[in-house]
Amino acid sequence: MEQCIARPATATAPLPARPPMLEVRGLDKHFILHMQGGVRIPVFEGAGFEVRAGECLTLAGPSGAGKSTLLRCLYGNYLVQRGSIRVRHRGEPVELVGAPARRVLDVRRATLGHVSQFLRVIPRVASIDLVMEPLLARGVAADEARARAEALLARLNIPPALWALAPATFSGGEQQRVNIARGFIAEYPVMLLDEPTASLDADNRSIVIQLIQDALARGAAIVGIFHDEEVRAAVGQRSYAVGHTEAAA
Numbered sequence: 001m002e003q004c005i006a007r008p009a010t011a012t013a014p015l016p017a018r019p020p021m022l023e024v025r026g027l028d029k030h031f032i033l034h035m036q037g038g039v040r041i042p043v044f045e046g047a048g049f050e051v052r053a054g055e056c057l058t059l060a061g062p063s064g065a066g067k068s069t070l071l072r073c074l075y076g077n078y079l080v081q082r083g084s085i086r087v088r089h090r091g092e093p094v095e096l097v098g099a100p101a102r103r104v105l106d107v108r109r110a111t112l113g114h115v116s117q118f119l120r121v122i123p124r125v126a127s128i129d130l131v132m133e134p135l136l137a138r139g140v141a142a143d144e145a146r147a148r149a150e151a152l153l154a155r156l157n158i159p160p161a162l163w164a165l166a167p168a169t170f171s172g173g174e175q176q177r178v179n180i181a182r183g184f185i186a187e188y189p190v191m192l193l194d195e196p197t198a199s200l201d202a203d204n205r206s207i208v209i210q211l212i213q214d215a216l217a218r219g220a221a222i223v224g225i226f227h228d229e230e231v232r233a234a235v236g237q238r239s240y241a242v243g244h245t246e247a248a249a
């Protein structure tokens, strides 16, 4: 008869696996330039990876490899030809490829944030309003949203005199920091960061590194492009080579 030895449940019980917050499978992307004789530009084929809560995956590859294009596909700005992008949204995996716009917007409002390389400046909209907007869209009271936006702009060294101004006349680094404040204020569970420190000096770069580390500590899953080696080393845990089919360790 088989002998059964009882062991305390806590000694070797495996930890429950954390489900991926973002799961990408078999993604193909090419552009067709219809206005230029239908030229086809292949970007990547079979892209796939997973990112879990508290993890930061960095995208690697030479200039033109398709890193920004991949982030834009993940955010739903670009369509893909094939593949699957699943985001864990309100506790359930949601397929974004082929999803109706209403669903994509709901995922963006609650779950998926994107810090693009450049701020999309809207004429006459004050910086503080741009930063508050993601919280207001979620139904946070205006007073609370304003207080959080002010705290974040102050942390990012944007002088209070600039808060009421539209950022069209701001320096590149100031615009980037307003963009970062807007991207971080809503504490999205999944964040896509496209060179968030590209125009920043060393002090502000350190502040952004700290913001990213805080986001990871609260459990955000992050996919980022960081050309700066120091930033990559400070926040990245794994890297994925765009254009190849397997994640590099």
Ligand SMILES: Nc1ncnc2c1ncn2[C@@H]1O[C@H](COP(=O)(O)OP(=O)(O)OP(=O)(O)O)[C@@H](O)[C@H]1O
Pocket (backbone or CB within 6 Å): 031, 041, 043, 061, 062, 063, 064, 065, 066, 067, 068, 069, 070
């Ligand atoms: N909207 C677009 N229409 C047509 N081609 C595009 C478009 N966006 C990007 N591309 C092309 O896709 C390829 C990948 O561009 P992408 O900007 O994603 O590269 P990258 O890896 O982010 O580069 P970098 O490191 O220089 O920012 C390039 O050949 C680019 O010309």
